Amino acid sequence: MITYLVNFTLCSALLLLAYHLLLVNKTMYTFNRVYLLLSILFSLTLPFIVVKQTIVPLPSIQPIQEQLQLSPDNIVSKAIPVHATPTIHAIADHQDINYTLYALIAVYGIVTLLLLFRFVRNLNTIRLSILDRESVVYKNARLILVDERLTPHTFLNFIFLNKHDYTNQQIEADVLLHELTHASQRHSVDVIFIELIQAFCWFNPFIMLYRKAIQLNHEFIADEAVLSNNHNIANYQHLLLSKLACVKSLNITSQFNYSVTKKRLIMMTKTTSAATAMFARLAIIPVIAIAFILFCTKTEAQQDPVANKPAAKSTPQKTEQAATKTSKTLLPPIFLSKDYPHTKEGVPDALLKEYNDIAGKYEESSERLMRHPEKISQADRDKMEAIFKKMSYKQQCDQSIGFTYNGPPLSPKHPTQAQIDIWKNPKTCGVWIDGKKVKNDELDNYKPADFGLAMVSRLTKNAINYKNYRYQIDLMTVANYKKYLKEAQENRYHSGMYYNMRKAPADKI
Structure with missing residues (x-):
């Protein structure tokens, strides 16, 4: 789940970055609208897409414990422990409750419910405004006349206007056309969609940026519709500036967003050639390809490296010799x-x-x-x-x-108290301290700081003590680790003998 959330967030960030670099200043607003909406859907669904990668596996390498048989006496004159790996593994015979996970789920649920409550409350406020106010049919929309002084704004096919201004014919035709464009192109559906996404995906900081980009693009589309009918850009710009004083409306509605009026005024004077628009559209294709490669879910399917080669006729003896x-x-x-x-x-x-x-x-x-x-x-x-x-x-x-x-000295590894508590179970762990087998309850006499090195080895089924416990715990006290470290450094380039069991004759292993 964490991988999905990270991929969703990063993919949405990449596609939003591409929008700001390639599309935001181009007068291709309908394409931009589709791109922004599909970018969110693409980011949500891409991590669910599974791509199988065929790999040729390398020959399997057995654990060192099975390949080598070493003894400290064979490596240096003094006893220096040799282990396959210093990695400490947590060994548990029971599962602890992950309270952090439950806490995160609870926080997510509470925040999501609060955002959904706000969303439903805003919808209900609009519904009550529609029911309680006088309405007038205007072309394919309904004008909702309210007594309050507010900015003309639109929700679905409802356009909210001040009753006094409308009755006295003080609502400019360009303003009505602007809001009618919002209604006819169903811009409120985009806003409802992004509101719901934000309610459930509030952890993604880029969703809010998507919302702002979508709403700003709505204003560009409406402005373009007005200017295609009235080519006097200067008059329309002055009209927008004259409306800056009235700002009351709900965020869920399409409205005169005066915080971005400057951007709208700039975009009114811009034009984009057909060649530039085509180049911008084509430039999005490699971005989508990169996002697909980076953020889809990949699985590995192993392929036999000799599966595609024709089988050669040979006797079992020759085959065995070739394998060896x-x-x-x-x-x-x-x-x-x-x-x-x-x-x-x-x-x-x-x-x-x-x-x-x-x-x-x-x-x-x-x-x-x-x-x-x-x-x-x-x-x-x-x-x-x-x-x-x-x-x-x-x-x-x-x-x-x-x-x-001899290899370099093992780095210090200090156990945690939780690991020591787990190692006290004699049914799962055998404990050695400074090279001597001790009872598990001897660990009651030690603190984590008393040990300079802790190593865990998983026993194979062939091991003598496999029936008694599954893990061998080798611990060095701080004093013994210092002694070992000094001797290991002194004997770093002394010759040690090893026994490679995979090279041994078949009758020897």
Whole structure:
């Protein structure tokens, strides 16, 4: 809903800006009238239009926890925690009531009802004025004669005039023609429409500007009708100026709007050539296209990147080998940094075989991961690291066990009290503080400011503790985080070992 409101507001602003830049000073008032009304309708409906975008998905990348098996002892000599992401997720086992949403709905409802009440009251005031006053049929309209001194104004086909002036024939013919134009062209229908839009969409500040532009354009249309019948522009301008003293009428009616009389006087002397008018109309087309692109609702439809290619005949074994080769080419290990030492020419096959023979000693299919770092002899580690640094970048990407630099230190992340309260539930969360598993109620002894780093990991269904809880919460106290930060900065460019499970042989994973 918020997206719709934003798109509606911005679209209406863009189309109104185009009106002021391209159309407002052109004597093409009927086109401008249609444009302003349709701009509002277009802005209201455009966000509901759904456009499907076909995308070709990239190969899926598994979570780091599934791709890599790391141990702090394998990265630096001292224990430094390594996590896939420092992002804190709010984990809730119940839904809180969103009182803010209800408050906003209540405010919207109250303001809308007040505006509708004002609208209905104005209509009723006009209705009573029509019923209580003397009326006279005049061409296709009815003249409502009132005792009060007021500006001649029109609502639907009712023209309100001062009774004394009309009886004594003091109402100029140009004034009557001006108001009769409002009545015959149903300008009041436009005003009623924009009043209703404003009542329901009062949050959009541009609706009021639309209303002013529409009512001003009505005056231009009526002035044009008068001047097409009476070509003496100077006399008509003097007539308008003589009426400035009388200003009483309702906003919902068409009237002499003297706050914009100066604009009306200027537009009376302007002309627009047919070529200029055509150019202005054509210039609106790209504006509408831009609005459509920016503010329609877009959805994504995935397309298989190989769906349109003819299927090649191959054995299942060849297909599997091709898939494995593709995955190795497109999916380098996430932790492998491009600035890690490597060579352009790479190492010969003999060294690659020696490297893989050493790595094979530490790959255990029963554990689905490599042996713990402490089980790797220092001699084997040093030999593998030396060969790995001589490999090309492509050769490094193809290894199931590799080396990389330690990442930059994790930025501080402080939990909120609401998150700590959620983490106290042992059915959904397992809690570690400074690397040690603790009972959830231990969090009662801590405040948010006591922690320098908080991380949340969602357990996969294969995880050992998945049956006990769904999230692992790793917390560092401020003191331990400072210690970690110092050590991480000192060991920023020390080599760490990783295990890329997606590169491992099938029988190893």
